[in-house]
Amino acid sequence: MRTSTPNTLMTATERRASLSLASIFALRMLGLFLVLPVFALEAARLPGGDDPARVGLAMGIYGLTQGLLQIPFGLASDWLGRKRVIIFGLLLFALGSFVAMAASDLTWLIIGRSIQGAGAISAAVTALLADQTRDEVRTKAMALVGISIGLMFALSLVVAPMLAAQIGLGGLFALTGLLALTGMAIVAWVVPPEPAKPVQRPRGSLKLVLREPTLLRLNLGVFVLHAVQLAMWVAIPALLVQAGLDKAAHWQVYLPAVLASFVVLGGTLFPLERRGYLRAVFLSAIGLILLVQLGFMWSAQHGTPSLVALACLLFVFFCGFNVLESCQPSLASRAAPAHARGAALGVYNTLQSLGFFAGGAAGGWLAKTAGPGALFMACSALMLLWLVLAWPMRAPSRHLQPAANPAPATASSAS
Numbered sequence: 001m002r003t004s005t006p007n008t009l010m011t012a013t014e015r016r017a018s019l020s021l022a023s024i025f026a027l028r029m030l031g032l033f034l035v036l037p038v039f040a041l042e043a044a045r046l047p048g049g050d051d052p053a054r055v056g057l058a059m060g061i062y063g064l065t066q067g068l069l070q071i072p073f074g075l076a077s078d079w080l081g082r083k084r085v086i087i088f089g090l091l092l093f094a095l096g097s098f099v100a101m102a103a104s105d106l107t108w109l110i111i112g113r114s115i116q117g118a119g120a121i122s123a124a125v126t127a128l129l130a131d132q133t134r135d136e137v138r139t140k141a142m143a144l145v146g147i148s149i150g151l152m153f154a155l156s157l158v159v160a161p162m163l164a165a166q167i168g169l170g171g172l173f174a175l176t177g178l179l180a181l182t183g184m185a186i187v188a189w190v191v192p193p194e195p196a197k198p199v200q201r202p203r204g205s206l207k208l209v210l211r212e213p214t215l216l217r218l219n220l221g222v223f224v225l226h227a228v229q230l231a232m233w234v235a236i237p238a239l240l241v242q243a244g245l246d247k248a249a250h251w252q253v254y255l256p257a258v259l260a261s262f263v264v265l266g267g268t269l270f271p272l273e274r275r276g277y278l279r280a281v282f283l284s285a286i287g288l289i290l291l292v293q294l295g296f297m298w299s300a301q302h303g304t305p306s307l308v309a310l311a312c313l314l315f316v317f318f319c320g321f322n323v324l325e326s327c328q329p330s331l332a333s334r335a336a337p338a339h340a341r342g343a344a345l346g347v348y349n350t351l352q353s354l355g356f357f358a359g360g361a362a363g364g365w366l367a368k369t370a371g372p373g374a375l376f377m378a379c380s381a382l383m384l385l386w387l388v389l390a391w392p393m394r395a396p397s398r399h400l401q402p403a404a405n406p407a408p409a410t411a412s413s414a415s
Contacts, residue, residue: 010137013192017132018141020190026148027183031176033156042169048106058110065117067353074123074346082128086121090184093119097177101170123345130333131195143326154258157251209344214335217393219351224386226355228379231363235372243307253311261318269323282327288320290383297376
């Protein structure tokens with residue numbers, strides 16, 4: 001039963017956990033995003049880089065190893081502790097970065113990228129954040145993670161080409177490794193201690209989380225969301241070029257759209273969640289992205305697209321995407337039993353990685369064989385399917401227990 005005045009102010013411990021764990025995501029994702037805008041061009045200069053299929057493998061194998069290892073890492077965090085698993089995963093990520101830095105040919109670059117992906121810590125980090133925050137502030141905490149990732153994406157669009165010109169692909173991988181080592185230090189010395197757990201407690205299991213209907217809907221949703229996200233980016237750069245915007249200037253559309261969407265996120269999601277409208281916001285965000293895909297389909301099929309229309313569609317897309325990126329992990333952490341959060345979020349992040357893989361592969365095939373209009377039609381169909389399947393879902397009830405390592409929520413400690 002909902003309390004009349006839920007406390008939505010973060011304690012000092014919750015704020016410290018949210019900011020420090022968001023910084024872990026930010027450092028790791030900045031390393032990845034810095035490489036992506038220049039990867040294909042720079043990798044082509046290595047021996048063996050004249051094979052586009054192998055270059056694509058070098059780029060995509062990171063997501064494959066991520067997808068394979070999210071569940072084992074999530075289960076391990078339930079059994080062995082979150083921080084140990086996160087530090088080990090960051091160590092693997094750093095090792096893979098340095099292997100890629102020293103790669104003398106494309107084969108070693110593929111090996112380095114696969115080791116990078118083996119550091120599959122997303123589930124463990126998200127589970128630790130859920131452990132250290134109350135349900136009332138969970139969405140806000142998850143939104144900080146999403147905002148940090150979005151900011152790193154926007155930053156990388158601007159600085160990656162400049163850095164690549166100065167230090168090359170190897171230098172970018174070296175920087176990525178150093179960022180991962182910095183993340184290890186933050187986990188060890190800045191992230192609050194893990195909450196104490198009972199000596200006798202059940203362990204997370206896949207069977208438990210795979211039969212929960214709410215988790216199944218959220219897992220389907222994160223698969224669709226990231227499949228659509230990656231698939232649409234197969235065609236959007238070409239549409240922007242058709243609209244008259246040079247490739248080097250695409251960030252001038254992406255960056256304002258991302259930053260403005262964060263303003264909308266803060267002004268809509270959190271106030272509406274406090275008033276009990278989380279389900280309505282969640283479903284509306286799915287509907288918004290459905291409308292965006294229909295808008296892109298229309299633009300692709302009716303002559304030269306309008307740059308203003310494309311910019312507006314991207315802004316609306318990021319508004320819906322950021323809301324869903326904040327809501328979904330929060331809802332998944334609430335729907336999962338506390339002792340199985342790592343397992344539940346491992347499955348969730350596995351479906352996210354598989355969505356990236358499926359979106360890239362299917363999006364490229366559709367764009368090549370049927371054109372961008374068919375690509376956006378398929379994305380629209382996926383979003384409609386998700387909206388229909390998500391409609392019966394109800395937000396999991398809040399558990400009004402105190403936060404781990406609680407501090408009084410005074411005015412001085414409020415976020």
